[in-house]
Amino acid sequence: MQQLYLSGERAPELAQRLISALNLRPAGYQLEPFTVGGGLRGEALRLLTPPAAPMDNDVPCRIRLRSGDWCVVPRVLEEIAAPNLMRAVPLHTPILLGSITGQMLTCTAFREAVVHLLTSDRLVIVAASDDAEEHLRALTPAESQMWFPVPESADARALLLQELAAEVTLRL
Numbered sequence: 001m002q003q004l005y006l007s008g009e010r011a012p013e014l015a016q017r018l019i020s021a022l023n024l025r026p027a028g029y030q031l032e033p034f035t036v037g038g039g040l041r042g043e044a045l046r047l048l049t050p051p052a053a054p055m056d057n058d059v060p061c062r063i064r065l066r067s068g069d070w071c072v073v074p075r076v077l078e079e080i081a082a083p084n085l086m087r088a089v090p091l092h093t094p095i096l097l098g099s100i101t102g103q104m105l106t107c108t109a110f111r112e113a114v115v116h117l118l119t120s121d122r123l124v125i126v127a128a129s130d131d132a133e134e135h136l137r138a139l140t141p142a143e144s145q146m147w148f149p150v151p152e153s154a155d156a157r158a159l160l161l162q163e164l165a166a167e168v169t170l171r172l
Contacts, residue, residue: 001120001121001123001171002143002144002146002171003123003145004124004125004129004164004167005128005148007146007148007149007150008150008151008153009129009130009152010152011150012031013124013142014096015096016030016098017161017169018161018165019094019125022165022169025048026048026095027036027048027049027093027096028096028124029046029094030046030048030050031084031098035120040064040118041063041139042060042062043064043099044058044061045059045060045076045077046058046089047081049087051080052083052084054086054108059076060076061076061081065113068090068134072104072106074107076111077107077109078110080113081110081113082113085110085114089117089122094172096119097114097126098128099131101127101131102134105132105135107166118140118144121142139151146167150158
C-alpha cells in the first residue's frame with residue numbers, strides 16, 4: 001500500500017487535523033509537548049491505544065536541552081513505542097506516526113517497528129521532520145511512498161487537507 005508522508009514543521013499539526021476531520025480512531029502515537037516551570041522542556045510519547053502492561057502512557061520521549069537541541073530517550077522508543085507499534089498491525093485501523101525525527105530513527109527497535117508498519121497493509125500517516133525525510137525515503141520502496149510537504153500558509157494547508165482527506169478515503 002502507498003503510505004502518506006507529511007513533511008515539515010507543521011506536519012504533526014496537519015496530520016492531527018486530518019485524523020479529526022475524517023473522524024478516524026487510529027493506532028500509533030503522537031508526541032505531546034510538556035512544560036516545566038512554564039518553559040517547554042520536551043515531548044511525551046502519547047500512544048493512541050493503551051500500552052502493554054506494565055508500561056505507562058505519556059512518557060517523556062524527547063528532551064529539549066536548549067533551543068534547537070533535543071535528545072531522544074532510547075528506552076522509551078525501545079520498550080514502549082516499538083512494542084506498541086508492532087501490536088498495532090492486527091487492529092485493522094489506520095496508523096498515525098504523529099512525529100518522527102531523524103534521531104528517533106537511530107533507535108533500531110523503533111526503526112524496525114516503523115518499517116514493519118510501513119510495509120503492512122494498514123494505512124499509515126507519517127508526520128516527518130525535515131531531518132527524518134531522507135532516512136524514511138530509504139526504508140521502503142519509492143513507489144510505496146506518497147510525500148506531501150506541508151506549507152506555512154494557512155490557506156495552502158487547508159487545500160492540502162482536502163487533498164489528503166481524498167487520499168485517505170481512497171485507502172480506507
